[in-house]
Amino acid sequence: MARRIAVIEKDKCNPQGCGGYLCIRVSPGNRMGNEVFVIGPDGKAQVNEEVCTDAESITVKKCPFGAIHMVKLPEKLTEKPVHRFGIDGFSLFSLAVPLFGQVNGILGINGIGKSTAVKIIAQMVMPNFGIKEAAATATEAKGKKEEEKEPINKLIKMFKGSEAQVFFEKVRDGKIRVSMKPQAVDAIPKTFKGTAQQLLHKVCSDSKKIAAVAEELGIGNVLETEIGQVSGGELQRIAIAAAVLKDSQSSNVFVFDEPTSYLDIKQRIKASQYIRKLAKPETAVVAVEHDLIVMDYLADSVHIMYGEAGAYGIASKPRPTRTAINTYLEGYLKEENMRFRQHEIRFETKPPKKVIGKEGLVKWGDFSKKLGKFRFTAAAGELPKKHVIGVLGENGLGKTTFVRMLAGEIKPDVGSIGASVRISYKPQYIHATEKADEQVTNILAKAQNDAQLMARLEIEPLLLKKVSELSGGELQRVMIAKCLAEDADLYLLDEPAAYLDVEQRIAVSKLLRERMDVHGKTALVVDHDLLLVDYISDMLMVFEGEPAIKGEAKGPFSMEDGMNSFLRSLNITLRRDKDSNRPRINSPESRLDREQKAQGRFYYS
Numbered sequence: 001m002a003r004r005i006a007v008i009e010k011d012k013c014n015p016q017g018c019g020g021y022l023c024i025r026v027s028p029g030n031r032m033g034n035e036v037f038v039i040g041p042d043g044k045a046q047v048n049e050e051v052c053t054d055a056e057s058i059t060v061k062k063c064p065f066g067a068i069h070m071v072k073l074p075e076k077l078t079e080k081p082v083h084r085f086g087i088d089g090f091s092l093f094s095l096a097v098p099l100f101g102q103v104n105g106i107l108g109i110n111g112i113g114k115s116t117a118v119k120i121i122a123q124m125v126m127p128n129f130g131i132k133e134a135a136a137t138a139t140e141a142k143g144k145k146e147e148e149k150e151p152i153n154k155l156i157k158m159f160k161g162s163e164a165q166v167f168f169e170k171v172r173d174g175k176i177r178v179s180m181k182p183q184a185v186d187a188i189p190k191t192f193k194g195t196a197q198q199l200l201h202k203v204c205s206d207s208k209k210i211a212a213v214a215e216e217l218g219i220g221n222v223l224e225t226e227i228g229q230v231s232g233g234e235l236q237r238i239a240i241a242a243a244v245l246k247d248s249q250s251s252n253v254f255v256f257d258e259p260t261s262y263l264d265i266k267q268r269i270k271a272s273q274y275i276r277k278l279a280k281p282e283t284a285v286v287a288v289e290h291d292l293i294v295m296d297y298l299a300d301s302v303h304i305m306y307g308e309a310g311a312y313g314i315a316s317k318p319r320p321t322r323t324a325i326n327t328y329l330e331g332y333l334k335e336e337n338m339r340f341r342q343h344e345i346r347f348e349t350k351p352p353k354k355v356i357g358k359e360g361l362v363k364w365g366d367f368s369k370k371l372g373k374f375r376f377t378a379a380a381g382e383l384p385k386k387h388v389i390g391v392l393g394e395n396g397l398g399k400t401t402f403v404r405m406l407a408g409e410i411k412p413d414v415g416s417i418g419a420s421v422r423i424s425y426k427p428q429y430i431h432a433t434e435k436a437d438e439q440v441t442n443i444l445a446k447a448q449n450d451a452q453l454m455a456r457l458e459i460e461p462l463l464l465k466k467v468s469e470l471s472g473g474e475l476q477r478v479m480i481a482k483c484l485a486e487d488a489d490l491y492l493l494d495e496p497a498a499y500l501d502v503e504q505r506i507a508v509s510k511l512l513r514e515r516m517d518v519h520g521k522t523a524l525v526v527d528h529d530l531l532l533v534d535y536i537s538d539m540l541m542v543f544e545g546e547p548a549i550k551g552e553a554k555g556p557f558s559m560e561d562g563m564n565s566f567l568r569s570l571n572i573t574l575r576r577d578k579d580s581n582r583p584r585i586n587s588p589e590s591r592l593d594r595e596q597k598a599q600g601r602f603y604y605s
């Protein structure tokens, strides 16, 4: 019989918000006198898995925050968890073990255990093999050899006969030294006060080495800047530099948890090239990444993580990157005979539209704006009706300034822009400062009448939360829903993919595309996820210039012309994958790369 686990996601459980332990009040088991749901020591609900029956599916549905999971584990899963967070917490069943000489990617949705898996590899989390197991070991331990109590020895036993056994033997013998870049780089300024240079000096005393790494990552100009003053993209690259410089003589496993968030496409490519160079026969690199084009470019092999978000996660064995990404999109692991998603994610081959003879919605003449040292200019252009216009360009070239001018938030110094049309705008920065104490249900009064929007963005479990309680990805989904729920002529979305996992990005892309098509509306979408921009756009605006000094908006162009000009500036070429149709970056100097460059065809057509 398939095993079942019962889980309460503590960060979602909100006993005040549900009117006081709703689960305890409605649980059929509790009504029969069993203590299925109780109040845990942390004041949150706690579920007793031993007495939890199928009848509790009603309780799962009643929790307004979606905090309760009752999940049947796959029948083939016979192992015990490697780690479990508390007696009714998330379980991780396997690990993605680094392979020497390779960049090993980890792909999966948020809440599936990717960060926990890499923290165990980095020895930042000591596995407990399921909390009950750990407790049993503690009581039975008397009389056993001392070393058998150690988690590393248990891992060696657990993974006997696999790559993982060899890896953990090296860990036990002190031959593995891990350096890790954590996911949440925005937490760094909260714990460190000082310049970027001082932060890097804390992990490396060699100033020449710091300067060389900073130069390669393009952060040489911010070394003297206070950490609290640098941008998100700069902070990300400082964190990558710190991970590489830390014990650089001795680290032989580098772990990068989401190394490209906040980076523009040019920086993503550069950071990927830099990270790739770290993989040598004597070193291994592990990277968690949500941008599929970047993952494809960065990794040699990929572990797919699947399961149920918040409840349990399993890491597949590694597959070559192309196969792994296509398998992920298919939702079916053939070798494991495991379907982890009911539907396949498909990319259609659509010929780039040559958009001519369209009806205009918003028009502007040449205009310019000076903001401190930064000068922004735009050549005359027009947004047509019933189109999605993608916007690509490096950070610091004025993309957000342009969007804010379109939205009427700021005015140009010379010339004019400003739409006499109804605009709905989702800004880039969506920090929960304003309305932090408001419940999502109040913010999304209109969206709640739109069942498609609510379902596709999975808003329902967020409705009773306060805005300040939302994670980055949840807040992003709420703000996208708010923007799209408005009845507008022009939808402006600035970086809608930020904080979203790979599946949410695809879901948002499809939703946007469908809504603009069905309602005949126009959207302008700024993003650094090339796959998303390619998927949704009919036309493209390209921003050029020198970051923080001068920026120029050009277009809109046809997709072919815009992409060719943008990809040429990055010196990369794109092709479609022959099986999945997804866009892929050609390997530099590969036959296709050389052919396409020779023909001036940087974008597939």
Ligand code: SF4
Pocket (backbone or CB within 6 Å): 008, 012, 013, 014, 015, 018, 020, 021, 022, 023, 024, 044, 045, 062, 063, 064, 065, 066, 067, 068
């Ligand atoms: Fe309320 Fe859900 Fe928490 Fe139970 S699990 S106390 S129903 S929020």
